[in-house]
Amino acid sequence: MGRTTLLLISVVLVAYYVYTPLPGDIEEPWKLVLEITPQNVFVDMASTAELLGINHLMSTIQLFSRFLEVPATSDENVTVIDTAFSSVPVRIYMPKRKSEMLRRGLFYIHGGGWCLGSAATSIYDLLARKTADRLDAIVVSTDYGLAPKYHFPRQFEDVYNALRWFLQEDVLERYGVDPRRVGVAGDSAGGNLAAAVTQQLIQDPDVKTKLKVQALVYPALQALDINLPSYQEGSYFPMLSPSFMARFWSEYFTTDRTLEKAMLLKQHVPLESIHLFQFVNWSSLLPERYKKGHIYKIPTPGSSELSKKYPGFLDVKACPLLANDNTLSLLPLTYIITCQYDVLRDDGLMYVTRLQNVGVHVTHHHIEDGFHGAFTLHDFKIAHRMQNQYLNWLMKNL
Numbered sequence: 001m002g003r004t005t006l007l008l009i010s011v012v013l014v015a016y017y018v019y020t021p022l023p024g025d026i027e028e029p030w031k032l033v034l035e036i037t038p039q040n041v042f043v044d045m046a047s048t049a050e051l052l053g054i055n056h057l058m059s060t061i062q063l064f065s066r067f068l069e070v071p072a073t074s075d076e077n078v079t080v081i082d083t084a085f086s087s088v089p090v091r092i093y094m095p096k097r098k099s100e101m102l103r104r105g106l107f108y109i110h111g112g113g114w115c116l117g118s119a120a121t122s123i124y125d126l127l128a129r130k131t132a133d134r135l136d137a138i139v140v141s142t143d144y145g146l147a148p149k150y151h152f153p154r155q156f157e158d159v160y161n162a163l164r165w166f167l168q169e170d171v172l173e174r175y176g177v178d179p180r181r182v183g184v185a186g187d188s189a190g191g192n193l194a195a196a197v198t199q200q201l202i203q204d205p206d207v208k209t210k211l212k213v214q215a216l217v218y219p220a221l222q223a224l225d226i227n228l229p230s231y232q233e234g235s236y237f238p239m240l241s242p243s244f245m246a247r248f249w250s251e252y253f254t255t256d257r258t259l260e261k262a263m264l265l266k267q268h269v270p271l272e273s274i275h276l277f278q279f280v281n282w283s284s285l286l287p288e289r290y291k292k293g294h295i296y297k298i299p300t301p302g303s304s305e306l307s308k309k310y311p312g313f314l315d316v317k318a319c320p321l322l323a324n325d326n327t328l329s330l331l332p333l334t335y336i337i338t339c340q341y342d343v344l345r346d347d348g349l350m351y352v353t354r355l356q357n358v359g360v361h362v363t364h365h366h367i368e369d370g371f372h373g374a375f376t377l378h379d380f381k382i383a384h385r386m387q388n389q390y391l392n393w394l395m396k397n398l
Helices: 002-018 029-051 057-068 122-135 154-166 169-174 189-201 229-236 242-253 257-264 271-280 305-309 345-357 381-397
Strands: 078-085 088-095 103-109 137-142 177-187 213-217 333-341 362-371
Touching: 029 057, 078 122, 078 154, 088 122, 088 154, 103 122, 103 154, 103 189, 122 137, 122 381, 137 154, 154 169, 154 189, 169 177, 177 189, 177 381, 189 213, 213 381, 229 242, 229 345, 242 257, 257 305, 333 345, 333 381, 345 362, 362 381
Parallel strands: 103 137, 103 177, 177 213, 213 333, 333 362
Antiparallel strands: 078 088, 088 137
């Protein structure tokens, strides 16, 4: 009887985790299910440990994520070293083949919801190797302080300080980088940080070297409205749920779960900041096809208590979509990838619209069968297509 019960429980658990409803046009669905299932199991285990008071959710995931890191190992094509720029750890990738001219330079910022990941994580190590080799470029892949130990603005400041260090004339010369061909890129939370530091850099008179391009892969760009159509549709999107994205945003600013709850209830923006919604108003910024079936609701003001405690979620350095048009008009050539089945889809779409409205040259690739995280799933066909588009654009424009 005991064995039968145990077997029944096992079957139910396996069925529960393996049954992952996916949009019908997603390529290699069973391969994706096998990718997602162990992640879901582990996150549920980490969540249980948090409920029991054993450890913070993100700290537990961080602990086990370290097993996914790889050492700075050079190969036949690329020399790889770990060092620090302005006390911020970075990993540098340098092509071994000789070059008669100065090389491109790309400063890359990893994703992970400001809580997870590192330049040493295998998926980012492989991406940087491919980029350095394909573009014959010096790639600087940066780390930054992670929540819950560190909160905004630490992540922004680490990335900005490391980028400023890299852009110094003598540092670029040391690595053989052409100061006229330097760009910044990042995915997800890294895309957020890439957009934020690019905006800050154009306003910094002490930095003489300016960026030629920015490349943003499904970036998170605003924390004011997490009731966008992509969030409303996102319950069955793979890899990143609306509730987990709210948790990431909240952790960026505080370990106080009150902010997360207020975000989910759409009651975190105070009356005195309601005017900021003009910059993230999806009813005017999204293309028509993404607005269908959705009705824009005027935001309900919340208490000012949260914004006084944690003002970061109203800060343009955390939410680049809040930048005014004058700032946006000065931005460099921009490349943005959005994915149809991604809660962050509409952040990227709105940024494309706002940049185009002020005359910035934007190349936008929307992946109709894409989902959050697809860019770095190196064994998937969709990742190869996305990476090829990204690298081809950089080859042409950087």
